[in-house]
Amino acid sequence: MPPDQEHWLDKMPISESRRKYLKEYLAKIMAEFEKKYPEMVKRLDKMRNIPQLEKEATIGNWELPFEE
Amino acid sequence: MGLVPFLIRNKEVFRIVIPAIAYAERRYFYLLNGDLPDSYDKDLSSFNAEILPLTREQVNIAIDLAYAHRHELPFREHNRDYLIAGQCIQLVDILITYNKKHFEPLDLVPTRILTPEEFLNEFTPMDDDV
Numbered sequence: 001m002p003p004d005q006e007h008w009l010d011k012m013p014i015s016e017s018r019r020k021y022l023k024e025y026l027a028k029i030m031a032e033f034e035k036k037y038p039e040m041v042k043r044l045d046k047m048r049n050i051p052q053l054e055k056e057a058t059i060g061n062w063e064l065p066f067e068e
Numbered sequence: 069m070g071l072v073p074f075l076i077r078n079k080e081v082f083r084i085v086i087p088a089i090a091y092a093e094r095r096y097f098y099l100l101n102g103d104l105p106d107s108y109d110k111d112l113s114s115f116n117a118e119i120l121p122l123t124r125e126q127v128n129i130a131i132d133l134a135y136a137h138r139h140e141l142p143f144r145e146h147n148r149d150y151l152i153a154g155q156c157i158q159l160v161d162i163l164i165t166y167n168k169k170h171f172e173p174l175d176l177v178p179t180r181i182l183t184p185e186e187f188l189n190e191f192t193p194m195d196d197d198v
Contacts, residue, residue, distance in 0.1 A: 008185045009185075012185065012189060014189060018189075018194075021192075021194060022188070022189065022192055025192055026070045026073075026074075026188070026192075029070070029073040029074060029077055030070065030073055032073065032077075033072070033073035033076065037076075037114065039107075040072070040111050040114065043098070043101070043103050043107060043111065044072060046101045046103070047097060047101070
């Protein structure tokens with residue numbers, strides 16, 4: 001299981017048994033996903049750079065011709 | 069990244085829709101990342117995601133929201149959120165987003181707002197046989 005998944009699960013206010021189950025469940029579906037969709041996994045990994053991408057995204061900074 | 073595998077696995081359980089604005093943003097990121105534009109549509113099709121076209125009525129809802137919340141969430145900076153909200157309030161049961169702080173003040177009832185983690189926790193069954 002990737003470290004980021006451990007991170008959010010460890011922070012969640014849930015029972016230990018539920019946490020354990022979710023970790024195991026997500027590890028299994030992730031393994032299945034990586035095997036079946038390797039190209040999508042690579043693309044989604046790159047999406048982790050979105051904060052940097054967003055700085056370049058003009059769509060996030062529409063200029064309007066008036067002051068609010 | 070757990071959300072996408074979960075949605076693929078449960079694509080027959082949930083109807084997954086992508087607001088037009090969110091689709092535009094993500095498609096632009098794919099392009100910036102050097103991925104072929106068609107890759108995005110291919111990825112979305114893996115969990116049967118539909119794109120929600122933006123209607124005049126939804127835009128009008130968005131603008132009403134924007135006016136009502138103009139002091140705390142100015143339209144200049146939050147126009148995309150308002151347009152997404154206008155679609156969600158009309159058509160979406162659950163909005164999955166990390167941007168809860170900008171959607172929760174809009175009071176989008178009956179739409180619920182969950183982070184991907186909250187969604188996974190709520191909808192992952194205790195006895196799913198993987």
